[in-house]
Amino acid sequence: MTEALLEIRNLHTYFKTDEGLARAVDGVDLIVPGGQTLGLVGESGCGKSVTALSIMRLIPDPPGRIVQGEIMLEGRDLLKLTEHEMRRVRGKTIAMIFQEPMTALNPVYRIGSQMAEVIQLHQKVGRTEAINRALEMLNKVGIADPERRLNEYPHEISGGMRQRVLIAMALSSHPKLVIADEPTTALDVTIQAQILDLINALKDEMGTSNLLITHDLGVIFEMAQWVAVMYAGKVVEYASAGDLFDRPLHPYTVGLMESIPHIDQPVSPDKMLKAIPGMVPSMFTEVEGCSFQDRCSYVFDRCRIEEPQFIAVNSGHRVRCWLHV
Amino acid sequence: MREMEAEQKTRTDTDSLRYKFKLFIKNRLALVGLIILAVVFVLVAFGPTLSPYDAFGTDFAVKLQSPSSAHPLGTDNYGRDVLSRIFSGARHTLLAAVISVVIGLVLGAPLGVISGYFGGKVDLISMRGVDILLSFPPLILAMAIVSGLGPSLLNAAVAIGISYIPIFARVARSRAVQVKRTDYVQSAIALGSSRARIILTDVLPNSMTPLIVQATIYTGYGILWVAALSFIGLGAKLPTPEWGLMISEGRQYIITGEWWMTVFPGLFIMLGVIGFTLIGDGIREVTNPRLRLK
Numbered sequence: 332m333t334e335a336l337l338e339i340r341n342l343h344t345y346f347k348t349d350e351g352l353a354r355a356v357d358g359v360d361l362i363v364p365g366g367q368t369l370g371l372v373g374e375s376g377c378g379k380s381v382t383a384l385s386i387m388r389l390i391p392d393p394p395g396r397i398v399q400g401e402i403m404l405e406g407r408d409l410l411k412l413t414e415h416e417m418r419r420v421r422g423k424t425i426a427m428i429f430q431e432p433m434t435a436l437n438p439v440y441r442i443g444s445q446m447a448e449v450i451q452l453h454q455k456v457g458r459t460e461a462i463n464r465a466l467e468m469l470n471k472v473g474i475a476d477p478e479r480r481l482n483e484y485p486h487e488i489s490g491g492m493r494q495r496v497l498i499a500m501a502l503s504s505h506p507k508l509v510i511a512d513e514p515t516t517a518l519d520v521t522i523q524a525q526i527l528d529l530i531n532a533l534k535d536e537m538g539t540s541n542l543l544i545t546h547d548l549g550v551i552f553e554m555a556q557w558v559a560v561m562y563a564g565k566v567v568e569y570a571s572a573g574d575l576f577d578r579p580l581h582p583y584t585v586g587l588m589e590s591i592p593h594i595d596q597p598v599s600p601d602k603m604l605k606a607i608p609g610m611v612p613s614m615f616t617e618v619e620g621c622s623f624q625d626r627c628s629y630v631f632d633r634c635r636i637e638e639p640q641f642i643a644v645n646s647g648h649r650v651r652c653w654l655h656v
Numbered sequence: 657m658r659e660m661e662a663e664q665k666t667r668t669d670t671d672s673l674r675y676k677f678k679l680f681i682k683n684r685l686a687l688v689g690l691i692i693l694a695v696v697f698v699l700v701a702f703g704p705t706l707s708p709y710d711a712f713g714t715d716f717a718v719k720l721q722s723p724s725s726a727h728p729l730g731t732d733n734y735g736r737d738v739l740s741r742i743f744s745g746a747r748h749t750l751l752a753a754v755i756s757v758v759i760g761l762v763l764g765a766p767l768g769v770i771s772g773y774f775g776g777k778v779d780l781i782s783m784r785g786v787d788i789l790l791s792f793p794p795l796i797l798a799m800a801i802v803s804g805l806g807p808s809l810l811n812a813a814v815a816i817g818i819s820y821i822p823i824f825a826r827v828a829r830s831r832a833v834q835v836k837r838t839d840y841v842q843s844a845i846a847l848g849s850s851r852a853r854i855i856l857t858d859v860l861p862n863s864m865t866p867l868i869v870q871a872t873i874y875t876g877y878g879i880l881w882v883a884a885l886s887f888i889g890l891g892a893k894l895p896t897p898e899w900g901l902m903i904s905e906g907r908q909y910i911i912t913g914e915w916w917m918t919v920f921p922g923l924f925i926m927l928g929v930i931g932f933t934l935i936g937d938g939i940r941e942v943t944n945p946r947l948r949l950k
Contacts, residue, residue, distance in 0.1 A: 387846055389842075389845060389846060418848050418849075418850060419848065420848075421845070421846055421847065421848035422846065422847035422848030422849075423848060426846070426847070427843070427846040427847075429839060429842070429843055429846075431839050434838060434839040434840065435839040435840055435842075435843045436840055436843075437840040437844075437857075437858055437861075437862070438840075438862070439861045439862055440857075440861075448857065449847050452847065452848055452849060452853075453848065497843070500847070501847070
């Protein structure tokens, strides 16, 4: 395993709401190795996006607060930086690609001037040079006729192209870590593959590390070298992608795998896809013991009393489950 | 393929300025507003040149004459030509109205944008201040301010401008609250933009449309209020050919039948107000696709 670029230890991010304290992130441990992709996977509401926003320190406060934990980027704890220092990390060291390319560009500026603006924010260059670099980036992300696009407004280009522009913008300051929060969810299936390929190619070309957030295990399989599985605000399993797909340990991960249809195995009526029974526990109530206990078919007494620790099973494979102690 | 290109083209066209202008012209009322405004602006620019007589030239030989071919809108109690006074006075009334809107916009919009963007205590305090200002009828507030500053046309404009601040602040605030939640503001924050930069490059430009609509409509009301303040002696001073002041001068002659001294300046005030209001509505309709659908 290469050296860690980003390491999150025991992160807890809570939100104060009218219904009580929402424990959106309640124990996240993960490592993004340098030059590789970590896939963060989990169902809706499990805390994936809140984890990403916590890394960027973009949790709206109030009502949100990072109450505990460390986010180490190259040996620096991001949670200890001042807001001013953090602003230089955002965009420069860590860049983010959002889910909604349709609305993530400012409608009143041309593509070129928006990109140049971002470039000048982090690099000491003049306007002409910034425009040149924008052009270079548009070329890199595979936009045809980039000179023309520079002078167009966001509404004049398609969703896929907008996502390419946003990727170009995110990468224009040569960040070390790129956080992509469901970057293809809003796009057509054909465009999805193109964008994922592009993110992968740029990772290799520019030597960035990626934190890819998705609920799609198929995307993880294509893209990631490492995987963190999240459930109810916690990372329940962390492993290399190969290890995880060959030997999933946590019952939740196993359940996720079984709920994917396989193209080579016909789904016959007597052998339907398996869904995980039950519901995710509410993030407002503190669960005693393991948060997966009510849905787990291997549950035993200890699971209901004591919360499992995040245990290393072998080098790099960690799981939060009493079955594997 | 060709169909796709055509579709691409129409989609692009719906947002182009030329298309919006076409749509604007198609709206009959907006077109009327535009024509009225063109006339008013010609008067502002060339009023004295277009006037057939000197606006200040008294001639008691022809005083209080009803409209005739020599004096199309009649003459006043000093024998001055009413048409010439209306033409020459356009710039006083209009300029005062524009100054008031500029003051309201320049002070109100930033206040509203900052209040809406930061929210919390900043918002609470500034918006309660705005509420207090709003609780006075604007004209009463303007009257109070002019009495403090001393009556003059400029002070009347300043006073109306101050009473406009809460109106523009409200509009700007509500827009800023919307814009700050947009993905492009979130993405600007994630790219490391400072708050000042986001306000200047994202929030303010994207709040302009409703502010422009509001500014146009309130320029119209400005004409009315400038005239009103002049009418009650808190605006332009004699013998300035300000429209409101002309009505004030002519009001004692209504009873004796010399109606042209008051009716014609009044008609021009009305025209000005209607012109700006129609244009404001026209812009609103063009920029808001939901209104366009009907």
